[in-house]
Amino acid sequence: MDTMRDRFAPVMTRLLDEDPRVAVVLAEIGVDAFKEAMRAHPDRVINVGIREQLLVGAGAGLALAGLRPVVHTFASFLVERPFEQIKLDFGHQGVGGVLVSAAASFDWPEGGFTHMAPGDVGVLDTLDGWAVHVPGHPDEAETLLRHAVGTGAGAVPSDDKAYVRLSVQSNAAPMPVDGKRFLTVREGRGGVVVAVGPMLDHVLAATEGLDVTVLYATTVRPFDADALRRAVGAGTSADVVLVEPYLAGTSTAAANDALVDVPHRVLGLGVGRAELRRYGRQDDHLRAHGLDPATLRTRITGFLGAGARA
Template sequence: MSGPDRRSPGLHSLDLRTRFYAELGPVLDAHPDVDVVLAAIGTAPVAAATARHPGRVIDVGIREQAMVGVAGGLALTGRRPILHSYAPFLVERPYEQLKISLGHQDVGAILVSIGASYDASAEGRTHQAPADVGLVAALPGWTVHVPGHADEVTAILHAEAATGRRVYVRLSTQRNDRPRPVDGRIHLERDGAAGAPLVLAVGPMLDVVLDATRDLPVRVAHTSTPHPLDADGLRALAGPTPRLAVVEPYLEGTSAAAVAAALGDRPARVEHVGVPRDAELRRYGTPRDHAAAHGLDAAGVRGRVRTLLAA
């Protein structure tokens, strides 16, 4: 967007959710086919965009299934809908509508969630969705972005607004200290000795991984687009006898099938690090408490990487 910067002052916040709300106005300005569909969330933060573009920000109320149905109808008429809610209300509750109203009709939309796995831990299990990426990835034709910095949110929104793809953008309160590429590829972040194990960090887990492995003999790579996984990039970095840890901020093993397919012709040892599949935390606490309980803080990740090194 050229000319004077008309964006909200909040745009420069490092908070991913704040950046998303602030960027909706510029996205609507730059992409006249984009509409925003909300389900009783974010109304106040996007009030300026609503006033500037009347009729293009639609709040359906607490009706998440209807939100996806409305988006499917808009897409069938050539519009480019952006949908927004907490992850369990955007993915789990209207899952059938994602399958039918978008997937079966073969139309696109951009889903932008907040809450991630346990960002809203104090709200209880209803607001937690560590299985969201796995569910979206099980449907054909979806791309999943997991940004780790507010600048990445801006880049992803504008790039995807110009496509017709089905896209899931997972926003988290956890973030990295600086932005990384959002080109769908796996990028080497920290090199090491030839043949050293590789730790692949997804989205906002990168800074945790860098801290956890700062004195360990491993290489560190990063991607903000875990699905579809950059198989060629992974193969190039993993080498002929891979030892690999994949650290994801959601359900452990979500990327296991894609990793196995990429490395299927090689004798690989892989540790999948994420929210454990057999451990639902039934206490509230803070997101930091949940990360520690699930082994997704620096100490927990370090322990899993040391297991890989010992193998």
């Protein structure tokens, strides 16, 4: 199976052909995949070199000129390093664009901590108006990318601010995502587990045989409060577990806000704050952060208690 990032350049090349508003801004990373698009659209596929602040600034400048910019590099270089430009060039100037990241939390362990960004969604949470999409499969990545760009067949035109978080971690099969709502994958009465993006397969394995509702979230901002309230209201327990592929607890405030008038408990599971200083492999990092199915099951049942056991 191809990866989410494998889909990125072909999808964007088609969107560049379809819509003269669309532009792509790169900072060396990913340039090879856009060689044909650069020849076809030299004024709308721009490589700024290894200058991440300029990467974001150039994208905002294209938005000011009336284009729909899609800005791409590794998450650590896209969200963390040029954060001031995201805050000012897009936010303060009141323009929209699409940030598309790669590498995610620990997709490339050999790159070390400089190439990891488990805090990216949390950082964007400090800003107003950013939609955040976390696909769990390449097919979902294509759907959510088109939704975020807001152009192409069937898309609703958009000038909003959006972040699309691509990962090489993937679920085995795609779900029918729409860029808005959480999906109900499994129903139960002993609590609610929200699986974000590529965490779904791990959560389904971890909760096999448990009497819990599993919600699948690929668009986490705006947070689908209605779906969570419905899921909690359908059960006997207002206990919620969030399993996110980035910093643990990133969405606990959103879940608490959704249930502000309902007695409830929330447990946020995800990537820990402590830096893992050995490269290892992705599976090693998943286990170290307690995101493998066996550890998730222990943590989920420990929190939900006897009511979760069928």
